[in-house]
Amino acid sequence: MTNTNPQLYLLTNDDEITTLIDKLEHALDTGVVSLLQIRRKATLKQYDLATVYREAELLVSLADKYDVDVVMNDDLELASHFCTGVHLGQRDGNLALAREILGDDVIIGRTCHADVALFKQAKKEGASYGAMGAIFSSLTKPKAGLVSMPILQKTAKVDLPLCVIGGITADNLYQLRDELGDVPLQYIAVTADIMAHSSSTIAAKCRAWQLKLQNW
Template sequence: MTVIKGLYAVSPEAEDSEQLLAKVSRVLDNGVAILQYRNKSANTVRRLRQASLLASLCKSRRVLFLINDDVTLARAVEADGVHLGKTDGSVADARAILGKNAIIGVSCYNDIALAEQAARDGASYIAFGAVYPSRTKPNAVAAPLSLFAEAKRLGLPSVAIGGITPDNAAEVVAAGASAIAVIGGLFDAPDPAAAARQMAALFD
């Protein structure tokens, strides 16, 4: 069984594929356990190229690679799995396309009932957030850290997302999160590699 634990990097939006690859490469070498490719662009050619490049990079670094929202893209680049939001289809449909061993993560926002449903549906992990105000999703609902202790009974890894930085990550891990998903707190840090090392060390 694949372990969902540690620093979970979420790629920043980027038009320049080579620049994106360079940014991600720097943090992957510094403790990232999981990378999610997140790009909301309608440019399917660019998204396929970027996802393919990142899939190869993650394979060479032995880092799990997931795709945000897009099951078809995940299959095309042979990603390890997909992360689903509320409107991205069912766990069952994603697993039928990606296979029984695929990692299927589900956004549960601030709702333990959604997490309970995801567990019944066979999700690989559940995600709660935003645990802190997020620049990436400023209108995201606030998810209390108490959710992570409450979710332990479900027997699934839980991922925290939203506003996590090297300054507050320890609090999230102490609350019981199995992994911390980070975008700005990693890629916008003055030294992304150092930020990655600091947050990854919380799981040692």
């Protein structure tokens, strides 16, 4: 169901687009990023639809250059237009419909919070993975509730790849590993621990992640 070692799943932030592309060039060039989520919440609020699509096109093209799979955050129309995957929150679209529209081969993720029932439902509706979190206190979502290790351990009984998200850093990564025990893990989703850094230091940060994941 999963690789032996979890894969790094990078979520974009709301940096200005040229800054974001510069950062992503450095990150993707290390080869450690397996999946990229285009998550531009502020862009959607501040700019017109043409700008949203133009930015998405630039980011998808960049990911294609490095052969990295892409999922759009909560936007089935964007995903369909650019032939990418999609990640859906619990209130952000019908998963079964997304699977029907996008096809069997694309990655579709579902936010499951700390709820094993939602994780099971995600499998039933055709998700590629279920995302559980927050694992630690997060800068991105400081009000999110933390998921307990016993809840994560219950996901091992569900035949669906597990993604964990929320406050995970290179520094606390092995704490997560030790607490998970033998729970299989597909993706570790990260934003701030990589994207909050300057372009000049992102490659080094990614290589630190790469080393820790290789030694998982």
